[in-house]
Amino acid sequence: MAALTEKILTKNIGFADQPDIEAAIGRGAYSRLKKALAMDPNAIVEEVKKAGLRGRGGAGFPTGLKWTFMPKETPKPKYLVVNADESEPGTFKDRMLMERDPHLCLEGMIISAFAMRASLIFIYIRGEFVLGHTTLGRAIEQARAKGFIGSNVLGSGFDIDIILHRGAGAYICGEETALMESLEGKRGYPRLKPPFPANFGVYGNPTTINNVETLACVSYIVERGAEWFAGIGREKNTGPKLYCLSGHVARPGVYETETGIPFKTLFEEHGGGLLDKKRRLKAVIPGGSSAPVLTPAECEDLMMDFDSLAARGSMLGSAGVMFMDDSVCMVRALERVLKFYAHESCGQCSPCRVGSDWIYRIVKRIEAGGGLPGDLETLVSLSDGMIGKTICVFADAAALPAKSFVAKFRDEFTDHISLKACPMAPTPART
Amino acid sequence: MPHGADPGEDLSAMPDRIKLTIDGKEIEVDKGATVLQAAGQSGIDVPRYCYHPGLTIAGNCRICLVDIEKMPKLVTSCTTVAGEGMVVRTHGAKVEDGRRAVMEFLLANHPLDCPICDQAGECWLQEYSFRHGSGGSRFKEEKIKGFKNKPIGPHVVLDTERCIVCTRCVRFTQEITGTGELGVFQRGVLSYIDVFPGTTLDNPYSGNTVDICPVGALTLEEFRFKKRVWELRDAPSVCGTCARGCNVNLGISDNRIWRMTPRENQQVNKWWMCDEGRLSYEPLDVTPRLTEAQSRGNGADGASVAVPWPDALETLAGKLKEARAGAVVAIASASLTLEDLFLVKRLFAEAIKSGEIIVPEKLRGQDDALLIRADKTPNAAGAKRLGLTIDAGNQRQASAMAAAASGKVDVLLVLGGDALEEAAAAGLAAARNNAFVAVFSPFVDTAVKNADLALPSTAYGEFDGTWVNFQGYPQHVKRALTPPAVALEGWRLAGELMNRMGVPVAYASAAAVMADVMKDVPA
Numbered sequence: 001m002a003a004l005t006e007k008i009l010t011k012n013i014g015f016a017d018q019p020d021i022e023a024a025i026g027r028g029a030y031s032r033l034k035k036a037l038a039m040d041p042n043a044i045v046e047e048v049k050k051a052g053l054r055g056r057g058g059a060g061f062p063t064g065l066k067w068t069f070m071p072k073e074t075p076k077p078k079y080l081v082v083n084a085d086e087s088e089p090g091t092f093k094d095r096m097l098m099e100r101d102p103h104l105c106l107e108g109m110i111i112s113a114f115a116m117r118a119s120l121i122f123i124y125i126r127g128e129f130v131l132g133h134t135t136l137g138r139a140i141e142q143a144r145a146k147g148f149i150g151s152n153v154l155g156s157g158f159d160i161d162i163i164l165h166r167g168a169g170a171y172i173c174g175e176e177t178a179l180m181e182s183l184e185g186k187r188g189y190p191r192l193k194p195p196f197p198a199n200f201g202v203y204g205n206p207t208t209i210n211n212v213e214t215l216a217c218v219s220y221i222v223e224r225g226a227e228w229f230a231g232i233g234r235e236k237n238t239g240p241k242l243y244c245l246s247g248h249v250a251r252p253g254v255y256e257t258e259t260g261i262p263f264k265t266l267f268e269e270h271g272g273g274l275l276d277k278k279r280r281l282k283a284v285i286p287g288g289s290s291a292p293v294l295t296p297a298e299c300e301d302l303m304m305d306f307d308s309l310a311a312r313g314s315m316l317g318s319a320g321v322m323f324m325d326d327s328v329c330m331v332r333a334l335e336r337v338l339k340f341y342a343h344e345s346c347g348q349c350s351p352c353r354v355g356s357d358w359i360y361r362i363v364k365r366i367e368a369g370g371g372l373p374g375d376l377e378t379l380v381s382l383s384d385g386m387i388g389k390t391i392c393v394f395a396d397a398a399a400l401p402a403k404s405f406v407a408k409f410r411d412e413f414t415d416h417i418s419l420k421a422c423p424m425a426p427t428p429a430r431t
Numbered sequence: 432m433p434h435g436a437d438p439g440e441d442l443s444a445m446p447d448r449i450k451l452t453i454d455g456k457e458i459e460v461d462k463g464a465t466v467l468q469a470a471g472q473s474g475i476d477v478p479r480y481c482y483h484p485g486l487t488i489a490g491n492c493r494i495c496l497v498d499i500e501k502m503p504k505l506v507t508s509c510t511t512v513a514g515e516g517m518v519v520r521t522h523g524a525k526v527e528d529g530r531r532a533v534m535e536f537l538l539a540n541h542p543l544d545c546p547i548c549d550q551a552g553e554c555w556l557q558e559y560s561f562r563h564g565s566g567g568s569r570f571k572e573e574k575i576k577g578f579k580n581k582p583i584g585p586h587v588v589l590d591t592e593r594c595i596v597c598t599r600c601v602r603f604t605q606e607i608t609g610t611g612e613l614g615v616f617q618r619g620v621l622s623y624i625d626v627f628p629g630t631t632l633d634n635p636y637s638g639n640t641v642d643i644c645p646v647g648a649l650t651l652e653e654f655r656f657k658k659r660v661w662e663l664r665d666a667p668s669v670c671g672t673c674a675r676g677c678n679v680n681l682g683i684s685d686n687r688i689w690r691m692t693p694r695e696n697q698q699v700n701k702w703w704m705c706d707e708g709r710l711s712y713e714p715l716d717v718t719p720r721l722t723e724a725q726s727r728g729n730g731a732d733g734a735s736v737a738v739p740w741p742d743a744l745e746t747l748a749g750k751l752k753e754a755r756a757g758a759v760v761a762i763a764s765a766s767l768t769l770e771d772l773f774l775v776k777r778l779f780a781e782a783i784k785s786g787e788i789i790v791p792e793k794l795r796g797q798d799d800a801l802l803i804r805a806d807k808t809p810n811a812a813g814a815k816r817l818g819l820t821i822d823a824g825n826q827r828q829a830s831a832m833a834a835a836a837s838g839k840v841d842v843l844l845v846l847g848g849d850a851l852e853e854a855a856a857a858g859l860a861a862a863r864n865n866a867f868v869a870v871f872s873p874f875v876d877t878a879v880k881n882a883d884l885a886l887p888s889t890a891y892g893e894f895d896g897t898w899v900n901f902q903g904y905p906q907h908v909k910r911a912l913t914p915p916a917v918a919l920e921g922w923r924l925a926g927e928l929m930n931r932m933g934v935p936v937a938y939a940s941a942a943a944v945m946a947d948v949m950k951d952v953p954a
Contacts, residue, residue, distance in 0.1 A: 170618070172618075187614075187615065192488065192490045192510050342619060342620065343619060344618075344619070345618065345619035345620070346618050346619070347596065347615070347617070347618045347619045347620065347621070347622030348491045348596075349490075349491050349492075349493050350491070350492055350493050350494075350533055350536045350537050350595065350596075351493055351532060351533060351536050353536070353596065353619060353620055353622060354536035354537070354539050354540060354620055355536055356619065356620070357575075357619060357620035358536070358539055358570070358572065358620075361572040362571075362572070365571075365572070372571065374569075378569050381532075382532075382535075382569075384532070385529075385532025385533070385535065385536065386532075388503075388504040388505065389493055389496065389504075389505065389529060389532065389533070390493065391490060391491070
């Protein structure tokens with residue numbers, strides 16, 4: 001287990017011409033595809049399993065294992081869906097990969113499709129990613145012209161095509177089954193599971209959905225082998241990982257390190273500590289806004305990997321790490337987080353449809369000085385009424401942060417209620 | 432041996448059965464059944480809003496949460512397939528907490544306007560509040576506003592504030608009628624159901640959305656605010672609007688039908704009925720009833736005079752006896768019951784001994800793929816069972832009317848309020864010049880106005896009897912309303928005439944007639 005000593009996924013993002021296929025090929029793009037096409041597809045799956053690659057979209061599910069859920073013998077076409085709907089607040093890593101190194105993304109997708117014997121790739125890209133969409137679209141055309149996409153790829157007998165589909169502005173369409181519904185032209189409601197996508201996915205055909213970063217990793221697993229990948233990071237949390245740093249941090253941005261980097265290293269060495277050195281760190285949301293918030297004390301010896309964060313009651317999620325210094329009103333911060341979830345609930349399940357809005361309005365009222373005794377108890381019990389009672393985990397994503405904010409910063413909430421006002425300085429108007 | 436298997440049956444074709452335990456009760460169900468269905472089969476009622484047996488499973492209301500051993504969270508019983516050895520609890524603190532939470536969410540923005548809501552008394556929000564809800568509300572925010580009283584079609588009115596977005600109505604229009612007028616708009620707490628822009632909910636089955644709406648969001652234009660439902664008694668019956676014979680409940684109060692709703696019958700109409708049938712009770716109250724037997728007066732104005740039933744029957748029996756051989760024609764509606772037609776047939780065979788029974792054809796439109804039949808009579812199949820033929824194209828009827836007008840017919844009997852179309856009923860005026868025209872009808876209609884003798888009959892809902900639907904199912908029609916004292920059923924009229932013509936019959940009830948029908952008619 002080792003730290004990452006070189007850039008892998010982000011190696012070439014600094015080159016302005018990297019989106020151009022000739023430049024990308026000059027830097028090694030599609031050489032991994034050639035190698036993969038000469039391999040037995042099952043061997044690629046085995047490599048990915050051995051590498052210990054876990055899904056980078058948020059759930060951290062072992063990628064190789066997920067691939068084995070695809071039926072071997074089926075008369076139906078198999079699909080790979082690329083979840084490029086990166087919408088979790090605080091997350092902007094896939095966007096960077098697609099905008100800066102689209103061929104790395106495409107190469108990983110094609111190799112993965114080959115490993116699963118999928119015949120078609122759907123890329124569902126967040127509607128707001130206009131640049132990413134243009135860049136990927138151009139990259140797909142270039143790759144098609146080079147024979148990396150199409151029938152009989154590089155003479156291997158493998159046929160693959162890619163459809164690039166833009167989302168229309170719904171967070172829930174990043175949930176894999178809602179994404180499939182949306183892809184089919186329907187309202188983006190998450191599906192009941194079972195059936196699972198591997199058996200009944202897009203248009204009822206076997207489908208695997210992977211995140212952009214996950215698939216980008218596959219290229220390098222093929223190039224350098226599972227052992228190399230598994231040697232980076234920590235046990236069961238392997239490989240290079242992109243972390244998105246934002247908030248009151250001196251150098252916000254995307255950082256590539258080994259999975260499971262110590263929080264302190266990520267924050268202080270990469271992020272440069274707080275933006276305003278006179279202030280203290282107050283709270284950290286470690287994995288996108290749906291991850292329960294952590295206090296600085298909880299971050300003291302924290303390792304930023306899937307299992308360590310889960311053990312601490314939060315999650316690595318999409319690795320969108322948000323820092324808040326002591327100028328932040330936690331009630332106001334929660335209000336903003338909950339406003340997002342209230343706005344983005346698809347409205348299918350009653351507990352989430354009503355609950356996400358209700359808890360938002362309670363927190364909004366508390367922040368505005370209208371808090372009432374009993375509000376916090378109601379807030380927590382409503383959150384409990386949402387968690388685990390819906391078709392997808394969106395309700396949990398709204399309710400878990402709410403519970404964590406109240407549990408860890410309860411005094412701030414009770415101050416708001418007893419003062420009938422926000423004790424913090426008003427948030428400066430945005431310019 | 433699996434249920435219902437007979438020894439000759441190929442048992443490999445029977446569905447596999449699995450055993451599970453629900454609330455301590457061991458239950459065996461077909462493989463593939465959901466936990467909710469398994470519970471239902473053993474009489475355990477799990478609450479549900481979005482689940483409807485006739486629609487695909489949505490799993491969105493979340494009220495049917497149950498606790499299953501070895502599963503970390505509560506699960507919705509409507510979406511969970513029953514598994515071998517599963518141990519399910521539909522009660523207990525964990526389940527009750529879950530349901531209470533769901534109820535609280537469902538009622539948070541609900542207007543709680545129960546006192547003026549048409550659904551009150553048959554509202555599942557009320558029912559499950561009663562069972563699982565809390566007495567007070569913790570909701571201190573402003574309620575979301577929505578549409579109220581929005582007509583979304585000729586028969587259906589929408590109130591989105593009461594709606595719980597269970598999407599039963601949406602799925603009905605997608606899956607049952609295939610018309611897809613309804614959809615969910617907006618998202619999150621602002622989600623609401625509505626018709627798509629530029630469309631109206633005007634398919635021939637729109638009223639079913641009102642039946643399946645578990646709350647007061649969809650109400651029927653024709654019924655809303657007419658009656659509180661707890662004042663209604665549901666009388667099981669059969670719709671008489673077409674040859675399908677949908678099973679229905681008649682909502683009765685004050686000896687009057689206030690609404691008709693479908694009654695589940697998997698062989699005939701599943702859970703549904705058409706709007707035409709649903710509203711077929713409406714004319715019953717507004718069409719003037721024939722309240723006495725009437726004889727055409729001798730005066731120049733032809734004004735009718737009331738005659739006592741015995742006199743009317745004597746007169747008619749006399750006319751039938753006097754008639755020349757072969758000069759009696761009955762036009763007998765296929766809306767008459769099997770019992771009515773059986774005795775009319777006996778009247779002709781045994782008392783009149785000659786003459787002709789014509790059963791008019793009443794076709795309109797086309798059979799559709801769901802329920803509606805072009806044959807607008809409920810008992811044409813029954814008439815055929817009795818050996819009567821349906822008058823294709825109403826050719827024989829036209830000839831008989833012409834024959835009556837030209838003096839070749841002595842007595843023309845018109846049996847049933849809907850026996851003649853309006854034009855044919857007007858033609859009775861010509862027939863009356865040379866033939867004695869007797870009309871048996873519940874209403875003062877055109878035929879009655881043109882009759883020499885008008886005899887009041889029972890109307891829809893007022894008689895017992897049997898209709899055979901187009902599939903061949905004999906369906907019992909039960910008397911739900913008290914008829915006017917003067918009105919007779921068809922079989923009684925025919926029996927009384929037989930008695931007066933020297934062929935004694937003594938039937939006390941439609942059931943007694945049916946017993947003879949069974950003896951006479953091959954099943």
